Amino acid sequence: MVAQIWAVQSSTFGGLGLFAMQDIPPDTVILEEPPMLKICDDDVHASHRSQYVCTAVNMLPSTIRAKFRQLHGADPTRSQAYQDGRILHLNAFGTAINGDVWSVVYETISRANHSCRPNAGLTHNRLVSSRYIAAGSEILINYLLDETLLYTPRQKELWECWNFRCACEACTDHITNNEKRLLMKRLQQHVVLGNRGTRSAAPILDEHIEKIETYIRLVREEGRVGTDIFLANLALFKIYLLKDTLDKAYEVLKSTQRLGEVWQMNWFAGEFAKYLSERIKSIG
């Protein structure tokens, strides 16, 4: 007998989910099962739907009925008809059979949670891996019919249809990238202010230095060099001159030399010369 490669376990998304019990290569049939309930959507008017579903569930063998009612969506404070309708809504896959649209619920496949970057999909009662799934990872499918939706419309549809805010890998990446972009925009303000060369109180200049250094680190992390780094270094350089910390200004100049941009070096040297001549004038 082939060992079962999946298991139902607690999911980090809340509730239960399906998990890989061993490494699963792409295009592997993870499991195949017949639906436990099929409802032809065209047969039912929306206003009678819950009652219709409840009647159908009551006709199931008792063990299957119990399994259906254990799926996500049960709410003992509501009527059985409401609960059955909601369980069907939250767990069913829409599928076309002979030109009709059917809602199909599976005992195990319906436990699979959603990801906007799924690693499996459903075809003909089979859950099939679409990517490599490492042992211990959750098996995730895409609930959305349109897989090309961007972050905002995706979240809107998931909320409206399934009542959850997606925190999948793709959505988390989106938020992290967005937050990083916003942070960098805020930090860049200090580069702009530093480049104005305005004389300010020492704590303000120190804050500019700290923020600009963070900005340079983040820009470097993104692998961006060139103008962004140059402008940030120039701002630092000007601030160090304002603070009369020539050793620090010289360090910035040297770091620019390492970047190997001759024109940038000339720019700094010009600023340095301007600074020195003003200092000499003020002393004289």
Ligand SMILES: [Zn+2]
């Ligand atoms: Zn998502």
